Amino acid sequence: MALSAANASERAAQMLALTIRLGERLVRETECLEAHRPQDMYDGIEETRNLSNLYRHETMRIKADPTLLEGLTPTEKTKLREATEVFQARLRRYELAVTAAKTVTEGIISAIAEDLSSRRTQNAPYGAKGKTVDSGPQSLNYGKNA
Numbered sequence: 001m002a003l004s005a006a007n008a009s010e011r012a013a014q015m016l017a018l019t020i021r022l023g024e025r026l027v028r029e030t031e032c033l034e035a036h037r038p039q040d041m042y043d044g045i046e047e048t049r050n051l052s053n054l055y056r057h058e059t060m061r062i063k064a065d066p067t068l069l070e071g072l073t074p075t076e077k078t079k080l081r082e083a084t085e086v087f088q089a090r091l092r093r094y095e096l097a098v099t100a101a102k103t104v105t106e107g108i109i110s111a112i113a114e115d116l117s118s119r120r121t122q123n124a125p126y127g128a129k130g131k132t133v134d135s136g137p138q139s140l141n142y143g144k145n146a
Contacts, residue, residue: 003058008069012076016083022051023087026094033097
């Protein structure tokens with residue numbers, strides 16, 4: 001999917017609308033992450049993914065062919081530049097929220113794995129000379145066949 005524009009002004013207007021909408025989606029998802037409610041992001045995740053892909057595709061096209069935006073008025077350039085700066089600030093905040101959520105999740109999983117490992121080690125069989133045998137890291141598989 002690509003933007004369909006007859007001239008640079010139309011493309012700039014479409015990029016402006018895309019940048020603003022994607023920025024709004026990032027604000028919403030950042031709020032969900034900061035409120036520790038990532039499940040609330042589910043309804044809009046597909047839209048965010050589609051907008052992100054379109055934004056990435058279009059910015060790559062413009063970078064490869066700058067003439068796509070050739071002939072913009074100073075006002076159009078300013079609007080697009082300001083929207084991009086706001087978007088980038090929102091993107092940095094979103095990145096921090098995602099990194100924090102990832103760090104917390106990894107910490108929880110690590111703590112659970114360590115706890116399970118220590119519990120399993122207590123029941124480890126005795127080896128030579130009466131010492132327990134450390135069987136190494138354990139799986140967190142809780143399937144019916146585990």
